[in-house]
Amino acid sequence: MRSFSLYFILIFLCLSIRSGQACTTVIISGKATADGRPLMWKNCDTPSLDQRLIYGNQRGYPFLGLVRSNAADEATASIWTGTNAHGFSIMNTMSYNISEGEANGARNGFLMRRALEVCTDLASFRHYLDTLSRPMRVSANYGVMDAKGGAAYFEVNDHAYYMVDINDPAVAPHGYLVYTNFSYNGTFEAGQGYIRYQTAMEIMAKGAPAKAFTPQWILNNLSRSFYHSLLGIDLTKPQYADLTPRGWFPDSDFIPRKSTATACVIHGVRPGESPECTTMWTVLGYTPCSVAIPGWVALKEHQSPLLMRTAASENAPQCDMALALKAHVFPIKRGNGDKYFNFGLLYSHKDDRGFMQQLFPVEDECFRSANKLIETWRKQGINAKEAQEFLHTISAKIEFKMKQLLFSD
Numbered sequence: 001m002r003s004f005s006l007y008f009i010l011i012f013l014c015l016s017i018r019s020g021q022a023c024t025t026v027i028i029s030g031k032a033t034a035d036g037r038p039l040m041w042k043n044c045d046t047p048s049l050d051q052r053l054i055y056g057n058q059r060g061y062p063f064l065g066l067v068r069s070n071a072a073d074e075a076t077a078s079i080w081t082g083t084n085a086h087g088f089s090i091m092n093t094m095s096y097n098i099s100e101g102e103a104n105g106a107r108n109g110f111l112m113r114r115a116l117e118v119c120t121d122l123a124s125f126r127h128y129l130d131t132l133s134r135p136m137r138v139s140a141n142y143g144v145m146d147a148k149g150g151a152a153y154f155e156v157n158d159h160a161y162y163m164v165d166i167n168d169p170a171v172a173p174h175g176y177l178v179y180t181n182f183s184y185n186g187t188f189e190a191g192q193g194y195i196r197y198q199t200a201m202e203i204m205a206k207g208a209p210a211k212a213f214t215p216q217w218i219l220n221n222l223s224r225s226f227y228h229s230l231l232g233i234d235l236t237k238p239q240y241a242d243l244t245p246r247g248w249f250p251d252s253d254f255i256p257r258k259s260t261a262t263a264c265v266i267h268g269v270r271p272g273e274s275p276e277c278t279t280m281w282t283v284l285g286y287t288p289c290s291v292a293i294p295g296w297v298a299l300k301e302h303q304s305p306l307l308m309r310t311a312a313s314e315n316a317p318q319c320d321m322a323l324a325l326k327a328h329v330f331p332i333k334r335g336n337g338d339k340y341f342n343f344g345l346l347y348s349h350k351d352d353r354g355f356m357q358q359l360f361p362v363e364d365e366c367f368r369s370a371n372k373l374i375e376t377w378r379k380q381g382i383n384a385k386e387a388q389e390f391l392h393t394i395s396a397k398i399e400f401k402m403k404q405l406l407f408s409d
Contacts, residue, residue, distance in 0.1 A: 021045060021046050021047075021094040021181070022045040022094075022180070022181055022192060022193055022196070022259060023042055023043060023044050023045055023046075023092070023093040023094065023180070023181070024042070024043045024045075024093070024178070024179075024180050024193065024196050024197075024200055024222070024255050025040070025041060025042045025043070025091055025092075025093050025141070025143050025178070025179045025180075026039075026040070026041045026176055026177070026178050026179075026200060026204065026218070026222070027039070027040045027041075027143050027145060027151050027152070027153065027166050027176060027177055028040070028151075028166070028175060028176040028213050029149075029151050029166045029167050029172070029175040029176065030149060030151075030268070030270060031167075031175050032174060032175025032176055032208065032211060032213065033211060033213045033214070034211050034212060034213055034214050034217075035214070036270055037267060037268050037269055037270055038145050038149070038151050038166075038268040039213060039214075039215065039218065039265060039266070039267055039268065040089060040091060040143050040145050040151070040265070040266050040268075041218045041219075041222065041223075041263070041264065041265045041266075042080075042081050042091040042092075042093075042143070042263065042264050043222065043223050043255055043256065043260060043263045043287065044066075044080060044081070044260065044261050044262045044263065044264075045257065045259040045260050045261065046068075046080075046259060046261050047259065048068040048069075048070070048261065049259075049261045049285075049319075049323060050068065050069035050070065050261075050314070050315045050319060050323075051066055051067065051068055051069055051080075051261050051262050051284060051315075051316070051319055052066070052067060052069050052284070052307065052308060052309050052314075052315060052316035052319060053065070053066060053067075053282055053284075053295060053303055053307040053308055053316065054066075054067050054074050054077070054308070054309075055297070055299075055300050055301045055303065056074070056075075056079075056113070056116070056117070057300070058075040059117055060114075060116075060117030060118050061084045061085050061086060061088075061116065061117055061118070061119075061120070062084065062085045062297055062300070063079075063082050063083060063084035063085065063116040063117070063297060064082055064083055064084075064280050064295050064296075064297050064303070065079035065080070065081065065082030065083075065112075065113065065116060066079060066080045066081045066082065066262060066264065066282070067079060067080070068080075069309070069314045069315040069316070069319070070314065076113075077113070078108070078109025078110050078112070078113055079109055079112045079113040079116060080092070080109055080112065081112075081262075081264045081266070081280075082112065082113075082116045082280075083116070083266050083278050083280050083297060084116045084117075084119075084120075084297060085275065085276070085297050085298075086119075086120040086121070086146070086147060086275050087146060087147030087268060087269055087275025087276075087278040088115075088116065088119050088120055088121060088124075088125070088144070088145075088146050088147070089144070089145045089146070089266045089268065089278065089280075090112050090115050090116060090119075090125075090142060090143065090144050090145075091112075091142070091143045091264070091266075092108055092109075092112060092140040092141060092142045092143065093140065093141045093143075093179050093180060093181055093193075094108065094139065094140060094181055095139050095140055095141050095155065095157075095181060095182060095183045095186060095191065096139075096181050096182060096190065096191045096192045097182045097183055097186030097187045097188075097189075097190035097191035098139055098140075098141075098155050098156070098157045098183040098185065098186040099139040099157040099158060099186075100157075104137060104138075104139055104158075105137075105138055105139040105140055106137045106138075107136065107137040107138050108138050108139070108140045111132075111136070111138055111140075111142075111156075112142070114128070115128055115142075115144075120146070121146035121147070121148055121150055122144055122146055122148075122150035122151075122152055123150075125144050125154070126154075126163065129154065129156065129161050134158065134159050135158035135159060136156065136157075136158050136159070137158060138156050138157065138158065139156075139157055139158070140155075140156055141153050141154070141155050141156075141179045141183055142154040142155075142156060143179065145266065145268050146268075147268065147269050147271070147273070147275035147278065148271050149167070149270070149271045150167070151165075151166035151167060152164060152165045152166055152167075153166070153177060153179055155183040155184065155185050155186065162183070162184075162185040164177065164184065174204075174205075174208050175208075176204060176208070176213075178197055178200045178201050178204060179197075180192070180193025180194070180196045180197040180200070181193035182194070182197075195228075195229060195230050195253040196253060196254075196255055198229040198230070199225070199227055199228065199229040199253075199254075199255060200222060200255065201229075202227070202229050203221050203222055203225060203227065204222075206221075207221065215265040215267050215279075215281045215292070215367070216292075216363075216364075216367045218265050219263060219265060219281070219283065219287070219292055220360075222255055223255065223256060223263040223283065223287040224256060224287055224288050224356055225254065225255050225256070226254055226256075226343065226346075226347070227254075228253060228254060230253065235249060235343050235347065236347050238349060241349040244343050244344060246344070247342045247343055247344025247345065248340050248341070248342055248343070248344075249340065249341065249343045250339055250340055251330070251339060251340060251341045252339070256286065256287045256288055258286075258326075258330055258338070258341065260286050260287055261285070261286075262282065262283060262284050262285065262287075262319075263282075263283040263287045263292075264280060264281065264282050264283070265280075265281040265292070266278065266279070266280050266281070267279040267280075267281065269378075273378060274378070274381060276296065276297065276298045276381070276382050277296075277374060277377055277378050277382065278296070278297070279294050279295070279296060279370075279374060280294065280295045280296070281293070281294050281295075282294075282295060282307055284306075284307060284316055284318045284319040284322060285318060285319045285321070285322020285323050285325075285326065286322055286323065286325070286326040286329070288329075288346045288347075288355060288356050289322045289325035289326050289329065289346075289355050289356075289359075290318060290321075290322035290325075290359070290402075291318070291359055291362060291363045291366065291398045291401075291402070292363055292366065292367070293306060293307055293318070293366065293391070293394070293395065293398065294366075294370045294374075294391075295307065296382055296387060298382045298384065298387075299382075299384055299387055299388065299391075302384070302388050302391075303391065304318075304391045304394075304395045305317065305391075305392075305395055306318035306395045306398060306399060317399065318398070318399075318402070321399070321402040321403065321406060322402070324406055325355060325402065325405060325406060328342070328345055329341050329342050329345050329346060329355070330342075355405055358401070358405060359401060359402070359405070362394075362397050362398055362401045363398075365394070365397070366394045366398070369390060369394065370390065370394075373386065373387065373390060
């Protein structure tokens with residue numbers, strides 16, 4: 001009976017695989033988090049897998065943001081997640097049901113860049129949207145958070161927008177909202193990402209009663225989740241180990257998948273705290289093969305060297321290493337082989353030697369050390385020298401561990 005169930009699952013998943021931009025996001029109000037500070041998370045799926053972090057200060061407010069590595073000019077490059085010196089943060093998912101006809105979204109990333117340069121809070125973002133000429137050439141759900149406690153999604157198309165307030169108990173009774181690739185105010189059932197949406201909602205519901213939400217919890221429970229809500233299976237659980245007797249499984253409708261390029265969690269501040277302590281945790285590359293590293297706008301260009309462009313490459317070193325590890329997880333190129341991944345390399349039920357299991361300790365050390373520093377900085381302000389020394393040390397440890405995995409037998 002079990003073998004028949006496995007056969008059905010394989011057939012179903014192979015037929016259901018879809019490509020395209022398929023991001024998953026969450027915004028959590030401070031009233032629902034472990035420390036009373038808001039959080040926003042984006043798991044980015046895109047054909048543009050090479051990405052890096054940049055510091056922008058060409059015009060307007062300074063910011064940190066994610067760009068595609070092939071961006072011709074950092075001074076004008078579209079931003080796909082970011083935070084600025086005022087603690088204003090923004091992200092998006094492509095919406096496939098908010099626009100009439102075929103969704104365009106040609107300026108989705110440009111809008112986010114300009115918002116980081118000119119906005120300080122939700123009110124100024126609304127004003128910014130009001131002043132844009134129509135058509136706006138966007139089709140997106142923009143997640144926005146500020147240093148005053150504001151948190152909302154803006155469902156935006158060429159001509160209009162709809163604000164969905166995370167702090168309104170009528171629309172977010174548990175203090176958070178999940179968005180994938182459809183808008184609540186869009187055409188019913190015309191969007192995408194409904195299975196991922198349900199998966200994220202079920203995972204969030206488990207953490208909500210205890211207010212368990214932290215950046216580390218989000219990355220471990222969402223960005224690296226292999227729970228499938230429609231099938232009711234979680235590949236990391238022992239009871240499903242026999243679904244991958246040879247390690248292989250179809251890559252479909254999990255939150256992390258072959259098209260995952262990066263994940264970010266932005267950890268905000270409480271009202272009255274300095275916005276410079278807003279922390280942008282970035283995981284470049286396929287998230288199960290990578291590690292979260294923090295960044296702060298106050299450090300300007302002096303972020304982790306693993307996240308920034310190098311002289312030898314337009315890409316970031318961490319992204320290169322994560323993509324190289326991912327190539328072992330998705331090694332089959334012929335026919336439909338690219339629809340399968342070697343889950344056994346990512347997670348081992350036998351000896352804890354999976355990539356995720358071996359990367360976890362160094363990421364845990366990064367979170368523990370960074371959180372101690374941040375707690376001090378909230379009282380005294382960011383110590384740039386201390387922050388740079390920490391990033392240098394932890395980046396060296398992360399690079400050593402990732403290369404160790406790459407070159408191990």
